[in-house]
Amino acid sequence: MWMSASKSPRMLTPAEALPGRDAPVPVLKTHYVNGNQMAPPFPNGLDLVLFGLGCFWGAERIFWQVPGVYVTAVGYAAGHTPNPTYEETCTGLTGHNEVVRMVFDPAAIGFEMLLRIFWEGHDPTQGMRQGNDTGTQYRSGIYYYSNAQRAAAVSSRDAYQKALKNKGYGKITTEIIAAPQFYYAEDNHQQYLAKNPHGYCGLGGTGVACV
Numbered sequence: 001m002w003m004s005a006s007k008s009p010r011m012l013t014p015a016e017a018l019p020g021r022d023a024p025v026p027v028l029k030t031h032y033v034n035g036n037q038m039a040p041p042f043p044n045g046l047d048l049v050l051f052g053l054g055c056f057w058g059a060e061r062i063f064w065q066v067p068g069v070y071v072t073a074v075g076y077a078a079g080h081t082p083n084p085t086y087e088e089t090c091t092g093l094t095g096h097n098e099v100v101r102m103v104f105d106p107a108a109i110g111f112e113m114l115l116r117i118f119w120e121g122h123d124p125t126q127g128m129r130q131g132n133d134t135g136t137q138y139r140s141g142i143y144y145y146s147n148a149q150r151a152a153a154v155s156s157r158d159a160y161q162k163a164l165k166n167k168g169y170g171k172i173t174t175e176i177i178a179a180p181q182f183y184y185a186e187d188n189h190q191q192y193l194a195k196n197p198h199g200y201c202g203l204g205g206t207g208v209a210c211v
Helices: 056-064 086-090 110-121 146-164
Strands: 049-051 069-077 097-104 139-145 175-176
Touching: 049 056, 049 110, 056 069, 056 097, 056 110, 097 110, 097 139, 110 146, 139 146, 146 175
Parallel strands: 139 175
Antiparallel strands: 049 097, 049 139, 069 097
């Protein structure tokens, strides 16, 4: 993954962001690991959520392995540039976060369990970075699709904050906002660590359990 050249990453205003383009990135038809369809429409009864927890290569691998997750995809969200490229996002000039979109079966896995995996899969106190990856595109974020998801996210954040504080960690910096538009990342980034088993993954949790 690329690292931002800025020593103090900050969120851009829309006027500062790159202009982007009208044409979206073509979407792969099927998931490289499980063969399920990558783009909507999805089967009835499934829910969606977007998580940002650092490098999306490693973040996606965490979630495609979870029983009850129908399909994952990596992309860009919560910024300003329409249809950004990976190279543009890595400059920090799009405002986007690297995110994983989960399509999951709530009858097979509860949203609360996905939140637990999210919190334990990274360090949500690091601000605009995750480990050695620095930049606004590596910020921690939960992007919800319903009021119920929002309430669960806030409740779990507050509970995990207490657990982290007891272990000497600082304030959680995770943004929790309604799901913005999701832009698919390029084909070579989808399920990257399945295609490149020895590829880079800079994710690491705090070791503090979220219960």
